[in-house]
Amino acid sequence: MTGRRGVRGWLDPRGRHSGMWTLVAGRVAGIGLTCYLYAHLAVLSLLTRGPGTWDRFVAIAGHPAFLALDAVLVAGLLVHAAHGVRVALQGSGLLIGARRSLMVALAVVGVAVGLVAIVLLFN
Amino acid sequence: MNETTDGEAAIRVTVYRRRAGDTDPHYDDFDVPYRPGMTVLDILMSIRSHQDAELTFRHSCLHASCGTCGMRVNRRERLACVTPAGAPGDQVLIEPLAGAEVRSDLVVDMRPFYESLDAVGRPLLRGDEHNHDGHRLEDCIECSLCTSACPVTATDGRYAGPAVLAATERVLREPRGHDAAAVLERADREQGAWRCHLALECSQVCPAGVDPAGAIMRLRRDLLRRHLALHVHRARNGRRS
Amino acid sequence: MQIQPRETARDHMSPAWLWTVQAGSGALLLGLLTAHMIAQHYVADEGLRSYAEVIAWLRNPVVFTTELAFLVTVTWHALAGLRGIVADFGPSDRVERLVTRGLVVLGAATVGYGAWLLVTIAGNG
Numbered sequence: 001m002t003g004r005r006g007v008r009g010w011l012d013p014r015g016r017h018s019g020m021w022t023l024v025a026g027r028v029a030g031i032g033l034t035c036y037l038y039a040h041l042a043v044l045s046l047l048t049r050g051p052g053t054w055d056r057f058v059a060i061a062g063h064p065a066f067l068a069l070d071a072v073l074v075a076g077l078l079v080h081a082a083h084g085v086r087v088a089l090q091g092s093g094l095l096i097g098a099r100r101s102l103m104v105a106l107a108v109v110g111v112a113v114g115l116v117a118i119v120l121l122f123n
Numbered sequence: 124m125n126e127t128t129d130g131e132a133a134i135r136v137t138v139y140r141r142r143a144g145d146t147d148p149h150y151d152d153f154d155v156p157y158r159p160g161m162t163v164l165d166i167l168m169s170i171r172s173h174q175d176a177e178l179t180f181r182h183s184c185l186h187a188s189c190g191t192c193g194m195r196v197n198r199r200e201r202l203a204c205v206t207p208a209g210a211p212g213d214q215v216l217i218e219p220l221a222g223a224e225v226r227s228d229l230v231v232d233m234r235p236f237y238e239s240l241d242a243v244g245r246p247l248l249r250g251d252e253h254n255h256d257g258h259r260l261e262d263c264i265e266c267s268l269c270t271s272a273c274p275v276t277a278t279d280g281r282y283a284g285p286a287v288l289a290a291t292e293r294v295l296r297e298p299r300g301h302d303a304a305a306v307l308e309r310a311d312r313e314q315g316a317w318r319c320h321l322a323l324e325c326s327q328v329c330p331a332g333v334d335p336a337g338a339i340m341r342l343r344r345d346l347l348r349r350h351l352a353l354h355v356h357r358a359r360n361g362r363r364s
Numbered sequence: 365m366q367i368q369p370r371e372t373a374r375d376h377m378s379p380a381w382l383w384t385v386q387a388g389s390g391a392l393l394l395g396l397l398t399a400h401m402i403a404q405h406y407v408a409d410e411g412l413r414s415y416a417e418v419i420a421w422l423r424n425p426v427v428f429t430t431e432l433a434f435l436v437t438v439t440w441h442a443l444a445g446l447r448g449i450v451a452d453f454g455p456s457d458r459v460e461r462l463v464t465r466g467l468v469v470l471g472a473a474t475v476g477y478g479a480w481l482l483v484t485i486a487g488n489g
Contacts, residue, residue, distance in 0.1 A: 015198025019323030019336075020274060027449060034442040041478060047485045051415035058412045070405070081394060087321050088387040093344020096337050099323065120406055279454035317379035318452070350380050 018103060026083025029076040036073060064122075071118045078114045082106040125212055131156045132211035136166055138178065139218040141225050148225070151175070157211040163196050164203040166215065167229070180229040187330055190266030193220050194229050200268035200328040220271035222280065236267045239287045243309070244294050244301035262331035263289065269325035269335050281314045285325035285335035288316055292338040295345060307346075316342050382444065389441040396434040403427070422486040435478040443467045443474075 046053050060066065086102055089095050095102050125133040133154040141148035153174055155166050164182055171178045182192040185204045192203040195218040209215055223231035269285040270276050276284045283291075291310045294301045310316045319339045326336040403421070405411060413421060422428055450463050 015195075016272075016274075016322075016324055017327045019321060019327070023274065023320050023322040030442070030445050031449070034446060037438060037442055037474075041474070041481065044481055044485075047415065047418060047488070048481065050488075054415040054418070058410050058414060062411050067411070074401075077397065081390075084387075084390045085394075088390055090321055090340050091319070091343055091383070091387065092347055093340050096340045099336075117401075121411075275452055278452050281454060311378070311380060313379045313451075315379070317383045320452075346380055347384070350378075350384075 019099075022083050022086065022103065025079050026087075029080040029083075032076050033073075033080060036076075067121055070121055074117045074121065075114055078110040078117075082110040125154050127154050127156050129156075133157055134166065134208055134211065135214045136170065137214065137216045138167075138170070138228070140178075140228055142227050155208075157208075161208045162204055163194075163201065163206040163208055163215065163217065164192055166208050167203060167217070178229075179227040188264060190264035190330075193266040193268045193271070194218065195220060195271065200272045202266060202268070202330045205330070220267055222271050222273070222276040222284075223267065231267075233267060236270060236284075236286070237265070239283065240265065240290055243287055243290045243306050263333045264331050266330065268328045268330060269333075272324035272328040274322050274324065275318050275320065279318075282318045283310065283315050285319075285339065288319070288342060289333060289335035289338035291316075292342040292345075295342070307349075310342060311346055316346060319343075386441065386444050386448070389437050389444075392437050393434075393441055396430065396437060399430065400434055419485060419488055422482065428482060428486055431482060432479060435482070436475055439471050439474045439478070443471045 043057070046057050086106055089102065090099065125135045127133045134157050136153045136155050137150050138153065139148055140151050153170050155169050155174075158165065161169075164185070167178065167180050167182075171180075180192070180194070180203070182204060183189040184191070187202050187205045190202070193200065194203055195201070195216075196203065196206050197216050198218075200220065203217075217229065219225050219229045219231050223233065223236065226232050263286065265286070267286065269289075273282075273285050275282045288310060291306050294306045295303055316339055319336075321336065321340075323336045326334045329335060404413065408414075408417065422431065444467075447464055447467050451460060455463065
């Protein structure tokens with residue numbers, strides 16, 4: 001009878017506010033990026049198999065489906081980075097009075113950088 | 124639109140139910156006659172008076188100053204006495220505060236929360252007890268809504284929680300005879316200020332505008348400065364850090 | 365009144381220290397990751413460098429050192445973050461210790477394997 005929301009509460013931001021949404025988004029992105037780190041290392045191991053294997057992979061990686069995955073990666077990085085910058089700054093006691101402004105500013109910068117990065121990715 | 128059996132406009136209310144000895148909670152639905160200006164507490168009183176005398180909940184002052192009637196209304200922490208019930212046809216979900224043991228229905232065990240506040244000296248002075256110029260020092264009504272809303276206390280009962288950390292910051296600013304060093308040391312532990320992830324829910328739901336999140340951020344700023352000063356002191360004295 | 369945090373034997377693993385390193389590694393990653401993404405993904409003609417280009421690129425000592433620093437920083441940041449998430453679910457002290465040790469081993473293995481990859485790739489060709 002603890003009344004704790006448990007894992008479901010952490011994953012269920014219904015009824016919660018922007019800070020909680022950014023926390024959940026930042027953490028989900030962080031877990032995804034950790035998985036990507038290991039996938040990336042696995043892909044890089046192709047380089048130990050010689051030029052043929054790697055250059056074949058490079059040809060496949062230019063496919064739009066692969067680029068779409070890269071776009072998801074860029075989005076995840078930006079979501080995690082924006083949340084991290086907010087937590088690092090305000091968790092150190094900086095910009096305490098500008099919570100909403102900082103959140104909005106980071107969202108604007110994140111979207112702008114993301115759009116440029118994704119456009120460049122497909123060009 | 125919901126109606127009572129008498130054809131009155133009604134609000135459909137779903138209430139969390141759990142009694143001592145129950146293995147699992149369940150939810151009961153009630154159609155409560157709508158009255159203009161009614162609050163969630165009015166709804167609960169109506170249910171208890173006319174539909175289910177066994178429904179248990181706490182209340183006291185009826186004007187948001189005692190902090191007794193804290194609960195979750197439509198998944199958000201609220202004081203039932205000042206939360207509008209909604210309009211006819213609305214659906215209202217009422218659950219007990221999270222992060223505390225449910226004693227019965229909407230009543231949770233507040234003792235651990237009060238004991239945690241006692242441990243830091245319970246420094247939250249209410250209202251204008253010592254200040255007559257209209258500037259209120261601290262308005263915490265110890266309702267525990269912040270603790271319920273915090274995503275960390277939601278999953279880990281070891282975390283000190285927003286109210287206690289806000290009280291800690293208050294003690295450090297103005298010790299008034301409290302053991303500030305001991306209070307600081309407790310806040311500097313793993314289950315203290317460093318567990319906050321700035322979801323900011325505590326400040327969002329606080330009905331008294333205390334801003335526990337701001338207090339935690341100030342507390343961490345103080346802790347970082349003090350740790351930095353400690354390391355500088357050690358470095359100057361040629362000791363290993 | 366100036367109150368100092370009490371010195372403890374485990375001060376190097378204090379939560380304040382862990383939090384600061386996590387925030388610092390995140391700040392460092394902003395720079396390292398931006399450099400990595402631009403250098404490896406945005407300036408290459410095909411979107412990725414060819415085998416010969418990768419080897420030539422990694423043979424530059426500055427690039428090699430930067431990529432190694434990136435590997436260490438990102439591994440620390442990722443696994444310390446994972447530990448923080450696990451800790452938020454209130455595991456017992458025993459489980460938390462096991463998770464921490466497991467992540468330390470995983471981190472060492474990750475950095476070891478990544479460093480071996482870098483050395484091997486730079487040594488090829």
